[in-house]
Amino acid sequence: xxxxxxxxxxxxxLLNHGPTVMVSAKHGGVENVMSAAWSCVLDFYPNPKVTLVxxxxxxxxxxxxxxxxxxxxxxxxxxxxxxxxxxxxRKDNPNKLADNGIELFYQSDxxxxxxKGCSAYILCKLIPEPHNQQTHDLFIGQVIAAYADDxxxxxxxxxxxxxxDELKNLHYVAGGQFYITGKGVNVKSxxxx
Amino acid sequence: xxxxxxxxxxxxxLLNHGPTVMVSAKHGGVENVMSAAWSCVLDFYPNPKVTLVxxxxxxxxxxxxxxxxxxxxxxxxxxxxxxxxxxxxRKDNPNKLADNGIELFYQSDxxxxxxKGCSAYILCKLIPEPHNQQTHDLFIGQVIAAYADDxxxxxxxxxxxxxxDELKNLHYVAGGQFYITGKGVNVKSxxxx
Numbered sequence: 001x002x003x004x005x006x007x008x009x010x011x012x013x014l015l016n017h018g019p020t021v022m023v024s025a026k027h028g029g030v031e032n033v034m035s036a037a038w039s040c041v042l043d044f045y046p047n048p049k050v051t052l053v054x055x056x057x058x059x060x061x062x063x064x065x066x067x068x069x070x071x072x073x074x075x076x077x078x079x080x081x082x083x084x085x086x087x088x089x090r091k092d093n094p095n096k097l098a099d100n101g102i103e104l105f106y107q108s109d110x111x112x113x114x115x116k117g118c119s120a121y122i123l124c125k126l127i128p129e130p131h132n133q134q135t136h137d138l139f140i141g142q143v144i145a146a147y148a149d150d151x152x153x154x155x156x157x158x159x160x161x162x163x164x165d166e167l168k169n170l171h172y173v174a175g176g177q178f179y180i181t182g183k184g185v186n187v188k189s190x191x192x193x
Numbered sequence: 194x195x196x197x198x199x200x201x202x203x204x205x206x207l208l209n210h211g212p213t214v215m216v217s218a219k220h221g222g223v224e225n226v227m228s229a230a231w232s233c234v235l236d237f238y239p240n241p242k243v244t245l246v247x248x249x250x251x252x253x254x255x256x257x258x259x260x261x262x263x264x265x266x267x268x269x270x271x272x273x274x275x276x277x278x279x280x281x282x283r284k285d286n287p288n289k290l291a292d293n294g295i296e297l298f299y300q301s302d303x304x305x306x307x308x309k310g311c312s313a314y315i316l317c318k319l320i321p322e323p324h325n326q327q328t329h330d331l332f333i334g335q336v337i338a339a340y341a342d343d344x345x346x347x348x349x350x351x352x353x354x355x356x357x358d359e360l361k362n363l364h365y366v367a368g369g370q371f372y373i374t375g376k377g378v379n380v381k382s383x384x385x386x
Contacts, residue, residue, distance in 0.1 A: 016230050017364035017372050018211010037209050040233035042246060042329060049329070051244055053235060077378065084380045132325065136235060136242070136333065158366060168375060171210035171364070173351060179210050182361060182375030185270065187277045 003107070006120070006146035009045040010156040014120040014146060016041060017158070017181065019074045019169035022086050023052060024104070024113045027066035031104055031113040033097060034060040035087040037172045039072055048143035050124060055137055059090040065133075068126045069111070070141060073118040076152075077180040078166040082115075084176055107147060119169060120148040160184065196300070199313070199339040202238040203349040207313040207339060209234060210351070210374065212267045212362035215279050216245060217297070217306045220259035224297055224306040226290060227253040228280040230365045232265055241336035243317060248330055252283040258326075261319045262304070263334060266311040269345075270373045271359040275308075277369055300340060312362060313341040353377065 006014060015021075024033045038053035050072065054061040064070045075083050085100040093099060104113040110123050124141025132138040152159055152167055160168050161184045168181040199207060208214075217226045231246035243265065247254040257263045268276050278293040286292060297306040303316050317334025325331040345352055345360055353361050354377045361374040 013367050016366050018213075020211075038234050040244065040246075041231050042331060051233065051331070053233075080378055080380045138235060138244070140329065157370075158372070160372060165376065170378070171374065173209050174206050176380045177350075178378045178380070179351070179353060180375040180378055181364065182373040183358065185273055185363070185371045185373055187273045187369045187371070 002150050003147045004150045006148050006153065007156070008048045008143060008146065011048050011122060011143050011146040012041045012044055013156065013158065014074060014122060014148060014153070015039065015050065015072070017169065018171060019181070020083060020172040020178065021072040021074055022083060022115055022118070023054070023060055023070055023072060024115060025060050025063035025067060025070040026111060026113050027063040030063060031097070032060045032063055032090050033086050033102060033113070033115055034058055035083045042140060049127070050122065050141045050143060052139045052141060053137050054139055057089065057091075064126060064139060068128075070124050070126065071112045071114055072122040072124065073115050074120040075118050075170055076166065077168045077170055079117060080170055080178055083170060083172070108145060110145060118149075119152050119167070120146070122146050195343050196340045197343045199341050199346070200349070201241045201336060201339065204241050204315060204336050204339040205234045205237055206349060206351065207267060207315060207341060207346070208232065208243065208265070210362065211364060212374070213276060213365040213371065214265040214267055215276060215308055215311070216247070216253055216263055216265060217308060218253050218256035218260060218263040219304060219306050220256040223256060224290070225253045225256055225283050226279050226295060226306070226308055227251055228276045235333060242320070243315065243334045243336060245332045245334060246330050247332050250282065250284075257319060257332060261321075263317050263319065264305045264307055265315040265317065266308050267313040268311050268363055269359065270361045270363055272310060273363055273371055276363060276365070301338060303338060311342070312345050312360070313339070315339050
């Protein structure tokens with residue numbers, strides 16, 4: 001495998017199918033990762049944006065607010081236990097990354113920690129919106145870079161039909177229950193999105 | 194099949210796995226339906242909310258702004274061609290509902306049109322947020338009711354592993370290409386969401 005840059009024109013395809021993500025951020029030398037089911041594309045290039053819901057109880061929220069940056073990573077199905085483990089708060093276990101064998105890395109010159117072994121990464125700069133953050137726990141990010149694992153995403157397309165279930169994505173429901181991404185279906189279309 | 198009410202405590206499970214939705218609304222006697230890949234849960238009960246992105250070019254946007262109500266419906270995989278057809282704007286084809294055999298119905302006493310034959314329905318009252326709507330094309334809805342088809346959603350749980358592919362959900366990528374919902378995976382968890 002190799003991580004390849006994804007043009008910002010195509011970043012939305014990394015999230016469009018509604019995968020569960022893990023959110024990462026760093027501030028004051030502290031790195032953290034949390035799972036999130038509630039993240040979504042907000043706009044296309046030339047204004048690529050995402051939304052992300054961060055509860056006031058989430059430790060990662062303070063890192064996002066402090067640094068003004070975060071990343072979304074799209075885990076593989078074989079990371080389901082990691083996604084559940086990252087649903088635990090760092091407030092309850094300050095060693096949750098080490099205890100769960102999470103390895104972080106940094107890509108290009110962005111100071112945003114990324115979790116090794118995911119299918120795709122979307123790096124974002126927070127667009128401060130104090131009303132949304134306070135009233136709705138809603139954060140908006142400007143996408144500044146994106147990467148994907150070329151085993152599953154090539155030339156702007158997911159290739160899930162060519163890989164085993166372990167390399168598909170996760171779609172969280174509740175109570176530790178996910179669905180993995182299923183079969184591809186193509187309907188001829190000139191839809192703009 | 195029978196459409197059953199979904200308690201508002203459980204409505205988020207209808208969207209958590211990231212399905213593509215169709216948005217419906219009515220104003221001034223005009224009903225419309227459009228497809229949308231960008232909708233997401235924003236909060237749990239007792240404050241159940243969703244986000245929805247509606248481009249300024251979308252006809253349905255004017256109906257949502259005018260009436261203050263909309264519904265999200267989660268189509269079955271066998272409705273993929275309908276989802277693509279509803280991606281066409283009513284501005285380009287004022288007869289798009291009739292031309293595509295869309296049948297609408299109304300549930301309980303809400304004056305929001307719903308598309309027959311979908312797996313789940315989330316009825317929403319717009320929470321006006323002029324800045325979000327103008328700057329980000331972002332709409333926030335308070336969930337007022339939810340329903341699901343009991344062939345696939347029972348007692349608060351999707352039962353996709355028990356049905357054929359045609360009764361799974363759709364996850365849109367781009368260019369007429371979807372993935373359908375795949376196999377269930379369960380990781381023991383005490384995650385709060």
